[in-house]
Amino acid sequence: MARHHDLIIIGTGSGNSLISPELEGLDIAIVEEGTFGGTCLNVGCIPTKMLVLPADRVIDSADAARLGVTIPRDVAVDWPAIRDRIFTNRIDLIAAGGEDYRRGQDFVTVYAVRARFVGPRRLALESGEEITADRIVVAAGSRADLLGIEGLDHVDPARGVHTSDTVMRMDELPRRMAVVGGGFVACEFAHVFDALGVEVTQLQRSGALLRGEESEVSQGYTDLARERYDLRLDTSVASAVRDDATGAWTLGLKGPDGATELEVDAVLVAVGRTPNGQRLEVEAGGIDLDDNGVVVVDAQQRTTAEGVWALGDVSNPWQLKHVANHEARVVAHNLAVDLGRAAESDAKPVEADHRFVPHAVFGHPQIAAFGPTRAELETAGTEFVSYTQKVGDTAYGWALEDTTGLLTVHADPATGLILAAHCLGPHASTLIQPLIQAASFGQKAHDVARGQYWIHPALAEVVENALLGLPLN
């Protein structure tokens, strides 16, 4: 007989943060097949950003000569120390602590196995058990894609084939690495491993890196990457053969020069992520998937199945942690309302706010953006005005000796409201926040520029000047 719970949560990324005080005391099951804490904590946002820091230090030290300081170029990289600072000293402790905490709660049952739906609100666990619940939250995330090429179709760290799941825990740095892909993951890791002294070749099948960004951001980043390491655009991998004696891989490439070969010691495949809904067989639970395999949810994060909510990478196209966290807060509230457990007796269900979803890429320099690009606004026929502020044309930009940073803002000429912002440059992920705030609260561009002080001569003057530059009445 299946064990019945009040609530089952599948996935311990943002799913684990769902259990608000209002839900405590319910009979809750948490199902997790991997490491407690999910992608962001264990193999995603946090370890990658901890890796980017030492990489940035190396690049900055090389750049210091422009400021009149020559730092000896004999950079010593202690990979085990870098890796262990991240995982042994921090991440693994947090993951284990999170699991212990949940297992210690007498109203929570942790099932450390893979689940799949076998009926409405009914799961079969890999252990052979079945469990059911009145309510289920699907927070099963996404997984890294591989390539349909023999040798690169499965992860094999011992043979030097990695995804983001394994590459940060390598025993030692390879001498040469191919990074396949031109998105967030590929660009962040190409920056990291190049800075740490690996001979990186990044293989991007289209004509620029980060093609979803505003064109000047994508082009600017592509140009900078090309100056740093071997970047092959319009190039795809056609074959992969490993020499077991040397451990080297010979990749057959197709690119602008026809068929060529590349020899490397490791390959990092970073070509996107697939949401886990299909593998979870959600359709057996009456949960619809869209054409991209994304769980269909309404604005309140309800799936098409009664009593089942979903959040995060499994059910949104952004695949970003702050979006998963926002949706988890929405689901927690809506569950509490549905259960009659909300703190306020007249609480109503709420909707997720996906109006201004920002993202940042922690390469070098950083990228941050929200809202449509110029091309997307044009395609949609939206009226807009724009201004691009160069970082180097502001006081702090002079201090930084910046020659490549920029911030483009798009605004609605009729209302003066900010539609989008796209930034390439130092601290872009922080710099863009006042613009996200202004857009979210419906503040007009010129009011934001003139309605407050901007510390002089701080980097934030880039934002002030971009807003003032917009041709608005």
Ligand SMILES: Cc1cc2nc3c(=O)[nH]c(=O)nc-3n(C[C@H](O)[C@H](O)[C@H](O)COP(=O)(O)OP(=O)(O)OC[C@H]3O[C@@H](n4cnc5c(N)ncnc54)[C@H](O)[C@@H]3O)c2cc1C
């Ligand atoms: C290298 C990398 C860097 C990233 N950097 C950033 C960043 O800087 N900023 C940012 O915003 N986002 C970043 N992301 C994206 C971010 O990590 C994800 O958007 C976020 O973690 C998604 O959270 P989630 O809760 O939806 O899923 P996850 O955290 O993936 O949690 C899902 C959990 O469900 C479990 N699961 C799946 N299927 C089953 C099943 N059938 N049975 C049992 N358990 C199951 C999985 O094991 C997993 O632990 C990065 C991702 C990667 C890969």
Ligand SMILES: NC(=O)c1ccc[n+]([C@@H]2O[C@H](COP(=O)([O-])OP(=O)(O)OC[C@H]3O[C@@H](n4cnc5c(N)ncnc54)[C@H](O)[C@@H]3O)[C@@H](O)[C@H]2O)c1
């Ligand atoms: N800083 C961040 O917020 C951050 C960092 C890393 C990842 N993420 C999230 O993780 C998700 C996945 O990142 P990602 O970089 O893997 O995916 P992505 O979708 O951003 O980029 C995939 C890249 O792989 C290329 N590609 C796809 N198939 C290919 C093939 N067969 N051969 C060669 N190239 C191919 C694409 O052209 C693209 O450049 C992102 O959507 C992002 O939301 C976020």
